Amino acid sequence: MIKKDIIEKIEGEADVVFTQKNGLIKDVNLTFPYMRGVESILEGRDYRDALVIAPRVCGICSHSHLIAAVHTIEDGMRREKIKFTLSDKARHIRDFAIACELIQNHIKWFYLTILPQIYKVNHLEVPNDLIKKASKATYAITKAMAIFTGQWPHASYVVPGGVSCDPSYVEIMQAKALVDEVLELVRASLFDDTKEIRAIGDLHRALEMLQRADLLSTSHGSEHFLALADTFFSKSGEYKGATRFDVDIKKVKESQREDSKAKEALYGNDFVEVGPLARALINQDAIIMRLQKEHSGNIWSRIFARVYEGYVLLLKAKEALESIDVSEPSCVLEHNKKDISFAGIGIVEAARGSLIHEVVVKDNHIHTYNIITPSQWNLSRGSADKKGVARASVVGARSKEEAYLILRSFDLCSVCTTQ
Amino acid sequence: MKTDYKKIERMTPAMRIIHWANAICMIAAIITGLYIAHPYYQSFIADGAVDKYVMAWNRWAHFISAIIFDVTSIVVAYLYFFSRFEKPYKKLIPNAKNVKEFGEVILNLLTLNRRKRFDSTHSDSFNTVYFTIFHLLLFFMLFTGLQLYVHGLESGESSIGTWWPALLHISTDWTIPVTGGTLMDVRIAHHITMWLIVVWMVFHIYYQIWRTIFWEEGDIAIVIGGSKFVKDGK
Amino acid sequence: MAEARDESIKKLFDAKSAKVDTNKGEEYFSDLYESCKVRIGELKDMPIAGRGVDLRKALEDDGFERRDFLKWASATTAMLMLPASFTPLVAEAAEVMNRIPVVWIELSDCAGNSEALLRSDGPKIDEIVLDIISLEFHETLQAAAGHQAEKQLEEALELFKGKYILFVEGAIPLGIDGNFGTIGAKAETFKDHLLRLADGAAAVIAVGACATYGGIPAAAPNPTDAVGVMDLVKGKPIINIPACPANPANMVGVVLHYALTGSVPELDSLLRPKFAFGYRIHDNCERRAHFDAGEYVEEWGDEGAKNNFCLYKMGCKGPMTFNNCSIIRYNEAVNWPIGVGRGCIGCSEPDFWDKYAYERPMANAHIKAPTGGVEKTVDEFGLGLLTAAGIGIGIHAAASAIAGKKNSDEKDV
Structure with a gap:
């Protein structure tokens, strides 16, 4: 019996068609009936326009797109030996903002996407206060971010060679207080870190409910992970069969699907999982490695890894703030060349995984611009024999709600997938 | 051989004052306008902001010259129709006589004075059309400029009363859709028109000098003394 | 489309558009x-x-x-x-x-x-x-x-x-x-x-x-x-x-x-x-004094940037943009783009993505969009026009100098 269904509760919207057999989900087809064509909009413009337009690919990860865009330019300049010096101060400020965006994404995803779905799988009513819980933390963290970025979403404070803001100590202290506020919230309702990291409160409740729904015994994961960017909080790598390999950016491939507006992304010839779980495994994080072993890559390790990354990033964000030396310059760009040509690639680790921007600039103008987003990795469809990551993990789900839960554990984001 | 010359009056004192007021205002508006568009010199960092006021002075000079332009434009528009000296609008009517004269003046310019079959004792049709183009450019400049200016009077108040911003809106809001729909289009149009006026001015000066040299009638003196000389018997 | 055009023409002389009347009487x-x-x-x-x-x-x-x-x-x-x-x-x-x-x-x-x-x-x-x-x-x-x-x-x-x-x-x-x-x-x-x-x-x-x-x-x-x-x-x-x-x-x-x-x-x-x-960003901007004083950031990270100078020369579009973000700001009023030394991009104005361009001074920005516009800057265009006029005049003057003399010689003989 084939049953059609539509899913909408993912950021933006995607059509989901499940195929069921004997009450179990046999296959799923995700399509994105929607596009804007941001890549073609960028072509022909001055390369610096990317710093304004690229963040607007997505209101959810706008800062990651901004950083990816500036990385493409800086990478290109480096290759063309155009001199610029990124000061430690600029680096720390960027890192802090990256951390903030990831933190708010992780918290929001947990409270607004995954937790309600876990309630639903358990046939329980979704509590009313989840939005409030999430917004308390996200208000504070985006506020801290805006001290340096001016606004969120769609900040534009980054320039090639640095940042435009020049914060004072007072502002740094203000940001620190806000980070502490969030840390307190996280310690009250997600993690106990007094001795060792332990899930408490809402996170523990999620675990209990997953247990009750019997979702911990079956595997809903992949075995092939990828993180492409080296960042202040994670290293790049490929993780396959419990071994870590170095990455080769040349192995990234992209192909267009016919029935959907999204493109697929492959590494070598494989579909790989990207995101916080991939990052944690590649970084050989002890806690996540243990979880992964215990639960052999089921949904819990993916959920825990993401929330846990939020917690780790809070500490890193504080570290970044403490390392800012206000006497350093914010931006040093020494080139005076009028028309520059370059090709550059910018990779960042966004909330949902590796994000790639690629640009070819001729005489200051963008010749081609290509964007590969995290959801393109996880949501690639593949073929019947070789299914994409999210698609494969849904097979065998016992109900539609369970399948939604698994899909949402990857956090489908159609907004930037279809650009 | 001696040629006899006859003195003829071409510009009244009022016209000459307007001419030079316009010329000075135009230079001032261009110098300050270019600064407003893109501040091309820097002020000394060490001075306090209140002592410098560089942009503010530039804008002041720009607006003052614009206002003088406004007033002379109104006077010129009046003189086009009601001047007791010469009524330029008569030369703008596209009748056979004016069209022929217009063509002849152009031919005169193109044949490098080989052919001169028109009366040069008064303002010819070509000259009048050319000046009319200038005044149209100027009007466009004034409307777009005042539109840009009224942005800063958004409260509807001004030092001379609320009628002024209201009048500016009534008379200049049409420039937004006409230039392309955004305030930026108004600004670009204002900027491009400046260049058109500069080009106009360059040809104007050249043509006056060329006429003086080739016609040998002392045309360049008109704008100073108000008169030129034509060969007697003409 | 034709309808829209008619409508916009109708609006041409609509004076009530921009005026903000805060005092309408008791x-x-x-x-x-x-x-x-x-x-x-x-x-x-x-x-x-x-x-x-x-x-x-x-x-x-x-x-x-x-x-x-x-x-x-x-x-x-x-x-x-x-x-x-x-x-x-x-x-x-x-x-x-x-x-x-x-x-x-x-x-x-x-x-x-x-x-x-x-x-x-x-x-x-x-x-x-x-x-x-x-x-x-x-x-x-x-x-x-x-x-x-x-x-x-x-x-x-x-x-x-x-x-x-x-x-x-x-x-x-x-x-x-x-x-x-x-x-x-x-x-x-x-x-x-x-x-x-x-x-x-x-x-x-x-x-x-x-x-x-x-x-x-x-x-x-x-x-x-x-x-x-x-x-x-x-x-x-x-x-x-x-x-x-x-x-x-x-x-x-x-x-x-x-x-x-x-x-x-x-x-x-x-x-x-x-x-x-109803109000321009520019008129309520915290850096407005520096605009009037002629104090501008000349490049990212310079002395001007450190002193919070005006961002006009970095392409701030505040003078063309009507919005209240200079007053109410963003993210719990903590900051706004100009507060972090980055100019306004004019995001509340129509066509900002094509016509307001990015952080380059308006006077020498490539303002028009990649397609359907002048790829040159306004000043390059103007200077080009001036050069063309200059060349025309030069040719005419040179021709006159050579041809004209002969003419007058003939007359004199």
């Missing part, structure tokens, strides 16, 4: 006061739509005192350009806002406005006030999905027909018969979806630059042929709240104004509420 305001009182009374008697969150309780839960709320109310009264005597009414209106049903749809967008509105931005009380509006339907936010969500929407449309306020986020792609964006099981195009929902709405509020003017999706070459709400919806009151992202305080302002008066606030010619878009 009589006007006392009449307004009375009608607002009646309106609020009516709302009070109406059943609470949707979730029925009580503002007082919500504020209490979040640890706000009555005093904080009244402070907020007086600030909001000022923002709406009403006299201070309206403060108690504004406070009451906020409390009965949950009687007004709201439907929020997302079309061709990046979810940025939803993000700004619902989860991360705005002064806190604004947030809570927004929280209590009875959001009947919101794709990103609501719990239901798929068929269930569609059913909820249909029910809300039926129940609140002619009463709900429709918030629209995102542009409407018209290319390939609207098939660049479809919604729901029946693959209804965004255009049809919008028109159907707008039909039963009391008013349509376009939130963000995309819904207002087409936004980034409409940037040249406009691959999906995207347009804004006001290009499609006719015969309904439309309020535009542009900017990228739109400021939540202004969304609250509009809904509150509607609750208070039962009508849309005074709008400018681009249908933006004047209380928010």
Whole structure:
């Protein structure tokens, strides 16, 4: 019996068609009936326009797109030996903002996407206060971010060679207080870190409910992970069969699907999982490695890894703030060349995984611009024999709600997938 | 051989004052306008902001010259129709006589004075059309400029009363859709028109000098003394 | 398109567009006061739509005192350009806002406005006030999905027909018969979806630059042929709240104004509420003194940048942009783009993505979009024209010098 269904509760919207057999989900087809064509909009413009337009690919990860865009330019300049010096101060400020965006994404995803779905799988009513819980933390963290970025979403404070803001100590202290506020919230309702990291409160409740729904015994994961960017909080790598390999950016491939507006992304010839779980495994994080072993890559390790990354990033964000030396310059760009040509690639680790921007600039103008987003990795469809990551993990789900839960554990984001 | 010359009056004192007021205002508006568009010199960092006021002075000079332009434009528009000296609008009517004269003046310019079959004792049709183009450019400049200016009077108040911003809106809001729909289009149009006026001015000066040299009638003196000389018997 | 052109020509001489009249006289305001009182009374008697969150309780839960709320109310009264005597009414209106049903749809967008509105931005009380509006339907936010969500929407449309306020986020792609964006099981195009929902709405509020003017999706070459709400919806009151992202305080302002008066606030010619878009960023900018003084940042990270000089030469579009973000700022009023040394990009103005360009001085920016425009800067164009004129004159002068002499020689002989 084939049953059609539509899913909408993912950021933006995607059509989901499940195929069921004997009450179990046999296959799923995700399509994105929607596009804007941001890549073609960028072509022909001055390369610096990317710093304004690229963040607007997505209101959810706008800062990651901004950083990816500036990385493409800086990478290109480096290759063309155009001199610029990124000061430690600029680096720390960027890192802090990256951390903030990831933190708010992780918290929001947990409270607004995954937790309600876990309630639903358990046939329980979704509590009313989840939005409030999430917004308390996200208000504070985006506020801290805006001290340096001016606004969120769609900040534009980054320039090639640095940042435009020049914060004072007072502002740094203000940001620190806000980070502490969030840390307190996280310690009250997600993690106990007094001795060792332990899930408490809402996170523990999620675990209990997953247990009750019997979702911990079956595997809903992949075995092939990828993180492409080296960042202040994670290293790049490929993780396959419990071994870590170095990455080769040349192995990234992209192909267009016919029935959907999204493109697929492959590494070598494989579909790989990207995101916080991939990052944690590649970084050989002890806690996540243990979880992964215990639960052999089921949904819990993916959920825990993401929330846990939020917690780790809070500490890193504080570290970044403490390392800012206000006497350093914010931006040093020494080139005076009028028309520059370059090709550059910018990779960042966004909330949902590796994000790639690629640009070819001729005489200051963008010749081609290509964007590969995290959801393109996880949501690639593949073929019947070789299914994409999210698609494969849904097979065998016992109900539609369970399948939604698994899909949402990857956090489908159609907004930037279809650009 | 001696040629006899006859003195003829071409510009009244009022016209000459307007001419030079316009010329000075135009230079001032261009110098300050270019600064407003893109501040091309820097002020000394060490001075306090209140002592410098560089942009503010530039804008002041720009607006003052614009206002003088406004007033002379109104006077010129009046003189086009009601001047007791010469009524330029008569030369703008596209009748056979004016069209022929217009063509002849152009031919005169193109044949490098080989052919001169028109009366040069008064303002010819070509000259009048050319000046009319200038005044149209100027009007466009004034409307777009005042539109840009009224942005800063958004409260509807001004030092001379609320009628002024209201009048500016009534008379200049049409420039937004006409230039392309955004305030930026108004600004670009204002900027491009400046260049058109500069080009106009360059040809104007050249043509006056060329006429003086080739016609040998002392045309360049008109704008100073108000008169030129034509060969007697003409 | 022809219709739109006719309309814009009609508007050519429309003088009321930009003027902000803050003092309409005592009589006007006392009449307004009375009608607002009646309106609020009516709302009070109406059943609470949707979730029925009580503002007082919500504020209490979040640890706000009555005093904080009244402070907020007086600030909001000022923002709406009403006299201070309206403060108690504004406070009451906020409390009965949950009687007004709201439907929020997302079309061709990046979810940025939803993000700004619902989860991360705005002064806190604004947030809570927004929280209590009875959001009947919101794709990103609501719990239901798929068929269930569609059913909820249909029910809300039926129940609140002619009463709900429709918030629209995102542009409407018209290319390939609207098939660049479809919604729901029946693959209804965004255009049809919008028109159907707008039909039963009391008013349509376009939130963000995309819904207002087409936004980034409409940037040249406009691959999906995207347009804004006001290009499609006719015969309904439309309020535009542009900017990228739109400021939540202004969304609250509009809904509150509607609750208070039962009508849309005074709008400018681009249908933006004047209380928010009546003033230029430039005129309320914290760096304005440096503009007047001629003190500019010359390059990123220079001495000027360290001293918070004016960003005009870095391409700040504040002098061309009407918005109130220099006053109310972003993210709980903590900061705004100019506050972090980055110029305004003019995101509340039409075509900002093509015509306002990026952070380059206006005078030497490549202002036009990649297609369908002059690729040269205005000054290069002007200088080119001047050179052409100069060359023409040079040729003419040279020819005259050679030919003219001969002529006069002949005459003299």
